[in-house]
Amino acid sequence: MAEVLVLADHAGGRLRKATAELLTLARRLGEPSAVHVGPGAETAQKTYAKYGAHKVYVVDDADAASYLVAPQAEILAAIIEKVSPAAVLIPSNAAGKEIAARLAVKTGSGMITDAVDVRAGDDGTPETTQSVFAGSYTVTAKVTTGTPIICVKPNSASIEAAPEDAALEPVEVSVSEAAKAARITDSQPKKATGRPELTEAAIVVSGGRGTGGDFGPVEEFADSLGAAVGASRAAVDAGWYPHSNQVGQTGKQVSPQLYVAAGISGAIQHRAGMQTSKTIVAVNKDEEAPIFELVDFGVVGDLFSVLPQATSEVRKRKG
Amino acid sequence: MNIVVCVKYVPDAQSERTFQESDNTVDRAAADGLLSELDEYAVEEALKIVEAAGEGEVTVVTVGPEAAADAIKKALQMGADKAVHVQDDAIHGSDAVGTSLVLAKAVEKVTDGSPELVLTGMSSTDGVMGVVPAMLAERLGLPQVTYASELTVGDGSVTIRRDGDTASETIEASLPALVSVTDQINEPRYPSFKGIMAAKKKPVETWSLADLGVDASDVGLEAAWTSVVAFAKRPPREQGQIVTDEGDGGTKLAEFLSAQKFL
Numbered sequence A: 001m002a003e004v005l006v007l008a009d010h011a012g013g014r015l016r017k018a019t020a021e022l023l024t025l026a027r028r029l030g031e032p033s034a035v036h037v038g039p040g041a042e043t044a045q046k047t048y049a050k051y052g053a054h055k056v057y058v059v060d061d062a063d064a065a066s067y068l069v070a071p072q073a074e075i076l077a078a079i080i081e082k083v084s085p086a087a088v089l090i091p092s093n094a095a096g097k098e099i100a101a102r103l104a105v106k107t108g109s110g111m112i113t114d115a116v117d118v119r120a121g122d123d124g125t126p127e128t129t130q131s132v133f134a135g136s137y138t139v140t141a142k143v144t145t146g147t148p149i150i151c152v153k154p155n156s157a158s159i160e161a162a163p164e165d166a167a168l169e170p171v172e173v174s175v176s177e178a179a180k181a182a183r184i185t186d187s188q189p190k191k192a193t194g195r196p197e198l199t200e201a202a203i204v205v206s207g208g209r210g211t212g213g214d215f216g217p218v219e220e221f222a223d224s225l226g227a228a229v230g231a232s233r234a235a236v237d238a239g240w241y242p243h244s245n246q247v248g249q250t251g252k253q254v255s256p257q258l259y260v261a262a263g264i265s266g267a268i269q270h271r272a273g274m275q276t277s278k279t280i281v282a283v284n285k286d287e288e289a290p291i292f293e294l295v296d297f298g299v300v301g302d303l304f305s306v307l308p309q310a311t312s313e314v315r316k317r318k319g
Numbered sequence B: 001m002n003i004v005v006c007v008k009y010v011p012d013a014q015s016e017r018t019f020q021e022s023d024n025t026v027d028r029a030a031a032d033g034l035l036s037e038l039d040e041y042a043v044e045e046a047l048k049i050v051e052a053a054g055e056g057e058v059t060v061v062t063v064g065p066e067a068a069a070d071a072i073k074k075a076l077q078m079g080a081d082k083a084v085h086v087q088d089d090a091i092h093g094s095d096a097v098g099t100s101l102v103l104a105k106a107v108e109k110v111t112d113g114s115p116e117l118v119l120t121g122m123s124s125t126d127g128v129m130g131v132v133p134a135m136l137a138e139r140l141g142l143p144q145v146t147y148a149s150e151l152t153v154g155d156g157s158v159t160i161r162r163d164g165d166t167a168s169e170t171i172e173a174s175l176p177a178l179v180s181v182t183d184q185i186n187e188p189r190y191p192s193f194k195g196i197m198a199a200k201k202k203p204v205e206t207w208s209l210a211d212l213g214v215d216a217s218d219v220g221l222e223a224a225w226t227s228v229v230a231f232a233k234r235p236p237r238e239q240g241q242i243v244t245d246e247g248d249g250g251t252k253l254a255e256f257l258s259a260q261k262f263l
């Protein structure tokens, strides 16, 4: 069976959930092999094995981490050349899409971004599902040239264990000087909040201009549900919440099991980032707010009374 | 410093967007078009850099249908000095790979093969792929610095700040370079009356694929390396239950979450 490469998303060997999702999906297309760039492959090996990686190609280039996406594209191109995989799966985040873009040009291959599903089509080659135009259309697509390069959105598949060996296989790739022309010179880690990461979270609770700058009720409700906290651009532009928490066209695209919008009107640019959520809930004072067109459940009311009451009720029920 | 800004003409996000039944491509005639809002930030940034330096020229380049002239006009009204419009029926249906090929050739031609700084938006408001900048950088052999929320042009180098998922990063690259900018970087100006009048006299060159030495068989729908097999309009989400808070809205919300097994 043909190999399917999965580019791992990890921080020093701590695998993000997206990696396990991609390994799960890759099994539908062939035998998954992970590609691990940077340190920590030994730490990650158990998880690779658990989710069905037969092999792990390890490129432990200490530099790779400080040189952005170009080196990773070169590394993947070299491995593709070596093993002729049936497909390459990459997490559909900003960096992942850029790696895929460069890889597509380098290898003369077609690429698909933001897939929410991947499967083997009638002829055995990968077929993807994407949601476009702010979720108003569903598109089925295929790569017709080269090695299919497919970027899959986080949270698109439920992870399933299927233990394999995950044998580590070191690969020597010499990264060109040109790929190192852009370099991270300083990196200030975000303060840890103890909350799940926005794009990985099963539940997201977001606040907008309606919070008037007080995200307290939003955060407390989020914490009662174990949720991540998001924000509309209006809230971010006002300086009430960090830009990295912005949901929408120019922020994060999330698709959790449950999305709660509090004090958010539901502008098209906001919808573009949350419309594929499975269940949508809104709390808004204005019954005409467009967000209510999308909801499974809506409360017309003041978030400063609705959210605290919901928080204590949730805590009570959870015990 | 001479700056090239790549701008895209896109269907208005506020209007109905759809596909063409005949070939599964985006129906660009159905919706009104405009300069992609996110590219206004790139035009603004280029203008600011040139204004601060007191020298240099801003050239906008677009690949798109005849109507894309509107996008060019807007950029010229904002203050760009000149424009290139690559227009060829054979380009219809190109994917990002094809578009980036044409764009790269156009950037090379307009800069005589030596661009100094190429600016783009973070993504187009229709495709929202955010991949053309990376492809352009790959094709032009330029260092790629993307998602800039601040940009400083120094002597022979550029420095950006960007807001990553896990960290706020400073990134440095040598010039020439390709930089994509976010909607955090500035506040795009509105064209002034003077700008609107001046734009009418600014040079716009229209190039075909032949002018760029691009083979028509390398672009367009036929050459696309991906294909849309099918598309379907999603049934509009059925509106769920809406309750008005009468002192028990929070409790009802919790009950809904409990019934849906979220607790």
Ligand SMILES: Cc1cc2nc3c(=O)[nH]c(=O)nc-3n(C[C@H](O)[C@H](O)[C@H](O)COP(=O)(O)OP(=O)(O)OC[C@H]3O[C@@H](n4cnc5c(N)ncnc54)[C@H](O)[C@@H]3O)c2cc1C
Pocket: A207, A208, A209, A210, A211, A231, A232, A233, A234, A235, A246, A247, A248, A249, A250, A251, A252, A262, A263, A264, A265, A266, A267, A268, A269, A270, A273, A283, A284, A285, A286, A289, A301, A302, A303, A304, B037, B038, B183
């Ligand atoms: C190029 C571009 C990109 C953009 N990208 C994004 C993006 O990525 N993400 C994004 O979110 N936006 C984005 N926007 C902005 C978007 O158009 C809207 O302006 C923004 O989403 C509005 O945020 P909001 O809903 O919080 O504010 P508003 O639209 O002002 O809505 C506030 C809502 O809160 C309600 N409210 C007020 N007080 C209360 C209360 N006490 N209790 C309950 N409800 C209350 C009001 O009824 C109202 O519906 C973008 C815009 C542009 C032009």
Ligand SMILES: Nc1ncnc2c1ncn2[C@@H]1O[C@H](COP(=O)(O)O)[C@@H](O)[C@H]1O
Pocket: B006, B007, B008, B009, B036, B038, B039, B042, B061, B062, B063, B064, B096, B099, B103, B119, B120, B121, B122, B123, B124, B125, B127, B128, B129, B130, B131, B132, B133
């Ligand atoms: N047809 C085009 N003509 C000119 N520039 C483009 C075109 N398509 C994309 N771009 C540039 O690439 C950026 C990202 O586009 P995309 O990858 O389509 O999201 C845009 O903001 C533009 O700066």
